[in-house]
Amino acid sequence: MEDKTVFIINKAIKLFAKKGFSSTSVQEIANECDISKGAFYLHFKSKDALLFEIFNHYSKEIQYKADEIQAMGLDPRTKFTKQLIVTYQEIIKHREFIIMQIREQAIPFNKDIEEFIQHMRFNSHLFYKRNLTAIYGKDIDPYIWEVTVLMQGMFKTYLDLIIIEDVQFDIEELCEAILKRTDFLVEGFKKSTDQPVITDRLMSEIIPENYYDNQLNEIVQSLKGKQTQNTESEIDVTISVLLEEIERQDPRPAVIKGMLTNLEGLDIFKGVAGQIRTFFQL
Template sequence: MEQKSIYIIEQSIKLFAKKGFSSTSVQEIASACGISKGAFYLHFKSKDALLLDIFNYYYQRIQTRIDEIQKLDADDRTKFMKQLQVTFEELADHREFIIMQIREQAIPFNENIEQFLTQMRVNSYLFYKSHLENIYHKRVDEIVWEVSLILQGMFKGYMDLIIIEGADLNLEALSEAMLRRTDYIVEGFEKSGDQPVITGGTMRQLLPVNFSGEEKEQLLASLEELANEGDQDIKDTVHVLTEEMKRDQPRPAILKGMLANLEGLSGFKEAIARIKQFYQL
């Protein structure tokens, strides 16, 4: 995203937090940015499109910090704890904007925003599941979805205190405590022999993703095979695409961009359709 668009986004966030989304006009945004109303529309098709890009902007900020932590020379538990902490930090830093969204219920209902929010929700499920598997391994084979949902519920409960009630909590200590609570939950399942209510089968019925990972591996293998038959530009595009698909939380904008580069190329039609369905693009 170019710097001018980022500047408009940042100024808009301040206005929306102060006045609300519905009460802020495009002209007010343009004036705050020192540009004309026409110049605004060179960057964003509408105020709704701007809001979608704001969501993307927040998501990318969090994802960048999560990716940086994932590269650290640390164990899986430490990485996950730090990733929870930076997610708390980013959301707390934009408390006013989030409160505005809650109070106004300002998110417009359109297909692009609905798809984005669906993808973020699915990414969140996969993020927690993946890290729990990395930390607890076979101990959570049968209970990973149940534990994941309980952990996400804890996160939301603490986040509500921070955002809505304005609680000033030690976010590092909070993230560490969440993982200790998760230890107790896993141990409780082991000691009691209790069976999970939510299983992999439940989640496959509810959500539009094959969580076993088998379909994703098949897609990656198919893309790499197709790339070997193409020129260097195709190889480079497929490399970026497959690396994005391997991330804990793939970025929809990157996936869409790479798929657009491959559309119309011989042999890629089926793979593109499967990827779009898999990621709900």
């Protein structure tokens, strides 16, 4: 995203938080950014489009930070805890803006917003599922989705207390506590003979079968876009090997990790490298 576009987004979010979405005009945003109204429309076709890009920009910021943590040499539990912490921290930064959205119910209902929210829900389900599997192993497969949904519920309940009630938690302690409560859930399921309510079959009806393929395709296209077409280039050789490996039926984690170490020192690969580590839980 262009620096100017991000600049407008940052200015607009402050105006929306202060005055409200409905009460803030495009002209006021342009004035705040010291640009003409016409220049605003070069970046965004409407105020609704700007709001969509605000959601998109800040969700990617959170994802980027989570991906950076995924690339660290940490154990799965520590990684997940740190990812929960940065998610809370990034959301809290925009508390006033979120309150405005709740108060005004300002989110426009259109296809782009609908698809974006759906995409975020699917990503959240998979993010929790992958991390919980990495922490607790295959033993929780029969009730992994149940634990996934319950843990997301805990996260959201505490978030509501923070955003709506302005409760001041120590975020690090809170995230560690959420994981401990998840431990209790997992142990309870291990001892119980009850069948989970939320099953693979149920979730397969919610998350499209091709959603995983689409995620992987985004990664593949991002890698291909960074190739220089110089077949003797060390970077291009690394990308080619990495592409071949992640498109295998049974990708080998050790090979993927090895290729990623060749790329992660370069800034342009940090984002996609983090996405790969997150997707394959490396």
